[in-house]
Amino acid sequence: xxxxxxxxxxxxxxxxxxxxxxxxxxxxxxxxxxxxxxxxxxxxxxxxxxxxxxxxxxxxxxxxxxxxxxxxxxxxxxxxxxxxxxxxxxxxxxxxxxxxxxxxxxx
Numbered sequence: 810x811x812x813x814x815x816x817x818x819x820x821x822x823x824x825x826x827x828x829x830x831x832x833x834x835x836x837x838x839x840x841x842x843x844x845x846x847x848x849x850x851x852x853x854x855x856x857x858x859x860x861x862x863x864x865x866x867x868x869x870x871x872x873x874x875x876x877x878x879x880x881x882x883x884x885x886x887x888x889x890x891x892x893x894x895x896x897x898x899x900x901x902x903x904x905x906x907x908x909x910x911x912x913x914x915x916x
Contacts (some may be wrong), residue, residue: 824828838906839895840893840894840909841896842892843892843906844891845866846863846889847861847862847887849885850862859883861879861882869904870905872903874894874897874906875906877895878892885913887891890911891916892906892912895907
């Protein structure tokens with residue numbers, strides 16, 4: 810009986826380890842760096858910018874995700890930035906960019 814218990818425990822441990830490795834690979838996102846120009850995309854009734862995009866040098870456009878760094882980029886319209894973060898996709902299939910850090914490039 811002890812042999813079966815050991816085998817069962819070993820099997821469960823192996824299954825858990827395998828699950829953790831697979832989950833880590835699925836949920837891990839690759840951080841990328843994009844250099845591009847920030848453009849306003851939406852405004853509120855007081856003409857305050859509420860959404861922005863970054864257009865990379867390749868012409869690809871990414872909606873900037875509304876996080877702390879993304880909110881800072883709302884103030885940098887028409888400025889070229891070098892931003893690092895994670896590319897994703899919204900519910901409509903548009904490319905998004907979750908910025909983790911950025912720097913304004915010299916003119």
